[in-house]
Amino acid sequence: MxxxxxxxxxxxxxxxxxxxxxxxxxxxxxxxxxxxxxxxxxxxxxxxxxxxxxxxxxxxxxxxxxxxLPVFAQSEISGMAHVVDGDTIHVATDHGTIKVRLLGIAAPDNQQSGGDEATAFLEHYAEGEPVHCTLDGTQFQMHEVGICYVAGQDIAAAVIRAGLARDCPAVSDGRYWPIERPEAQKLPLPDYCQSDSARHR
CATH class of the missing domain: 1.10.287 (Helix Hairpins)
Incomplete structure (x- = not known):
């Protein structure tokens, strides 16, 4: 770009x-x-x-x-996935480990209710698996931000479909809203995810 x-x-x-x-x-x-x-x-x-x-x-x-205007250049990385929590992974590449925050979802932290379940699910789904990520060139809390795939499947979408994370509308533009489970509504939605449309859902 x-x-x-x-x-x-x-x-x-x-x-x-x-x-x-x-x-x-x-x-x-x-x-x-x-x-x-x-x-x-x-x-x-x-x-x-x-x-x-x-x-x-x-x-x-x-x-x-x-x-x-700022130019955010997309990039592609591939490596082995190590799961940190329900919306964060580390990708071990040939050039070192890259910390990646999954774009557009919000899973509870490990110390929050539902956090352990989200982490366990993502570990079962992606831990030690070959992963491919498309990074959007931005950072969140010193992590690269991107969409990551295991066997061609969006791993953030998998966590959402399991009802263990929520769509983060201010970041995702509603990418995962159609597949968010009703039971996920009880999970906390961080302030940075709040948009005008999200507040009125």
Whole structure:
């Protein structure tokens, strides 16, 4: 994503460069403007319409906005899964261990009611298994955030379907809401998961 955005910005800068040259024309053989008649310069300036100049300035403004936005580059990792709790795993890769928080779900901590059950379920499902994760480039409490799969199955969805975790709507955009079990409503939903829609469910 980051490389794609950089390429888009670069391509547009080239286009803007060509347009700006039309605004400031000069003699390629003799860059000095000292001997150019003022009337010729004025004609060159009037060559571009006012609408074209306005469009170019808007384009420059849009590019400045794109450059200022944070770019979260997705990445893929694979390794062996070690379960920490119901929504956190460590992935042992060839380049070291990566801590991953499962995107879009909230399972109780081990010290909370239901936490041991969620951890035990995920251990049975994923502990020691080959796992593949798509990381979204963000972090939560010093953990990478992503969606992880064992044998092609979303492990966060498995915990949700078991009724041992809840959809975290502020993060998931409702990804897991359709499969959340009614009995999971008794589980705590952290403040960071609360969205306007979640509060009215």
């Amino acid at each position: 980051g490389l794609r955005l950089n390429q888009i910005v670069l391509n547009n800068i080239y286009q803007i460069k060509d347009t700006v040259i039309l605004f400031y024309p000069f003699n390629q053989e003799n860059p000095s403007q000292s001997d150019m008649p003022a009337s010729h310069t004025l004609k060159q300036w009037n060559y571009e319409s006012q609408n074209t100049r306005e469009f170019t300035m808007k384009k420059i403004g849009l590019l400045c906005l794109l450059v200022s």
